[in-house]
Every structure is written in structure tokens, then in C-alpha cells.
Amino acid sequence: MARCSAQFRNTIPRKLLPPENRYARELSQEYGITVATIYGWKAQLKRLRMDEGEVSNRQRSLAEKFRLVLEAQKVSEEQKGSWL
Numbered sequence: 001m002a003r004c005s006a007q008f009r010n011t012i013p014r015k016l017l018p019p020e021n022r023y024a025r026e027l028s029q030e031y032g033i034t035v036a037t038i039y040g041w042k043a044q045l046k047r048l049r050m051d052e053g054e055v056s057n058r059q060r061s062l063a064e065k066f067r068l069v070l071e072a073q074k075v076s077e078e079q080k081g082s083w084l
Helices: 006-014 024-031 035-051 062-074 077-083
Strands: none
Touching: 006 035, 024 035
């Protein structure tokens, strides 16, 4: 199989997430890529985001998580999509 562009490898795993919420099997059939490849790309994308400074939920303290919950309650419903 031909190598896929970086943009393609980043786009496909994002289709698993909201708002699309597509199934890996569905994407596999549509694009001719194995499910394992899709999940591998998803893992790579997650690692890349972590390398760019994003903090995972497991790295946050309970106090930080609680602070974020309190902060989220202050955000209006219209703004929550962009805040999250």
C-alpha cells in the first residue's frame, strides 16, 4: 500500500472523535485502511499532542481537576464548546 500523507494520517483518527464519532471499522472499510492502522495513527496523534505540552488527565492532581470543574460551571453553554 502507498504511504499516506501526514495530513491524511491526522485526519482519519479525528473522525473517531466528536462531532463525527465514527467507528474505526467504518473508516477502515471506507478508506481501505486496517482498524489497527487507524488506532495506531490515533495513538501517534495523542503522543504528538502530549509532546506539544498538552497535559493528560492522569497527570493532573485532584485539586487541579476540581478547579477545572468549578471553572467549567462559570462558562456559559454557548461558550462551552470552544472552552472544552
